[in-house]
Amino acid sequence: MLKIDNLHAEIGGTEILKGLSLTVNAGEIHAIMGPNGAGKSTLSYVLGGRPGYEVTGGSVQFAGRDGTCDLLALAPHERAAAGLFLGFQYPVEIPGVSNLQFLRESLNAQRRGRGEEPLSGGEFLKLAREKAGLLKMDMDMMKRAVNVGFSGGEKKRAEMVQMGILDPLFAVLDETDSGLDIDALRVVGDGINAIMRDPAKGVLLITHYQRLLDYVKPDYVHVLAQGRIMKTGGPELAHRLENEGYEVVAA
């Protein structure tokens, strides 16, 4: 579903990804763990197409809604329409634009891009109510400006509501678990399972901690260090990392 082959990328002339290869098949959840500065966030931004992140080599094939495509050739909003969702480590505040307005415009832009009819106000509200309920987020919060005045935990929860509404084929979740208390972690974990655990979907879960993986059981765990995948294993690898540290396990 997502095939990253020998990916090289740099920011401001500094190479961060140095030949990263990774394949995620439909129906699989992969976790990526790794020390600070390994290139985890860079990988998510490169997949999302953030300006300033320059790909200098390699390729990314994505089996999206319109068949397999060269992901890196698409503009960021086209990647979203193809079915890619990027969960942000630091969700961005957009003053003056409500969550409901933002998500309705986003969803309908994606639908138009795919040649589908936009949802009416009523249809959209019904969908939003259902997904907010799933993540136990109050509808009053959905009426407020995007992420403005939200706590760290609320922002992450809002990211998951966004994911529920946009219903992507593939999600790259960058440290979705950071900033969450134990209860919120469970709610978010359950949300990821409900929205993305599907034979037709895939997830790349970038995390620092094993904790989230208790709720969202990964099929594979990778260790990312120095811009490459250094080691791949099953869920037990995450436990080993937690106990022994990156230096021992990935050495």
Next chain:
Amino acid sequence: MTHAHLPTLRDEEWRYGNLAALQDMDVAAFENWRDIDVAAGEAVTQCFTLDHQGDADLVRVRVKIGPNARCSLFAVNTGGRYSRMEIVVRVATGGHFEFGGVTIGGGDATREFVTRIAHDEPGASSNQIVRAVHWGKATGNFLGRIDVVRDAQKTNAAQDFKAILLEKGATANAKPELEIFADDVKCAHGAAIGALDQTAAFYMAARGLPPELARKLQIRAFIADAFVALDDEAAQEAMLEQALAVLEERK
């Protein structure tokens, strides 16, 4: 002879003006004041659109607000080469003056609001919110003078100017001018000039919003501040649409 009547850049209130554009203007326009007198306890709301596409457009408004009366003026300034709105206000005790203005557009035009609020009675208030969005070689100005005389204790006056420049080459000027002779007053002023938030732009793209639509949402939210105090929702929407229509025409 007529030139003797024309202002020069040495006049403080004209220092950012496009005086060349005034050369062919009918001098009678300088004497053409619109008067708005609000009787004690009354409330008046008026909306203005400056969209004259010729050389120069000068709109002069003189407002007298009686005791405990209220006057709210709102304006969208999208005019041609030089488009200037002047507002001179006197507020009596217990009265309030509200102004919300937007200058928006490209080309090489100068669009400006020049206000002068005389607080010469105690216990009156005024609030001004001006937003400017420009591109090309266009200029947006807000020159806001507030005079608080010695007897005008408990005056509460505020002015707030923010500009977004979409391209290098566009200009915004803010000139707050506060003369306060009373010692128990509140007079707030703020000015900020910047570019569109690129982090928010990428966040919106990652949710599927094409760049033009994302920009429109951001700018709509930005200028909406100026019309928050406009109670009539339909009028508020009309003002926003008028301003945003100019953005759509942008190449």
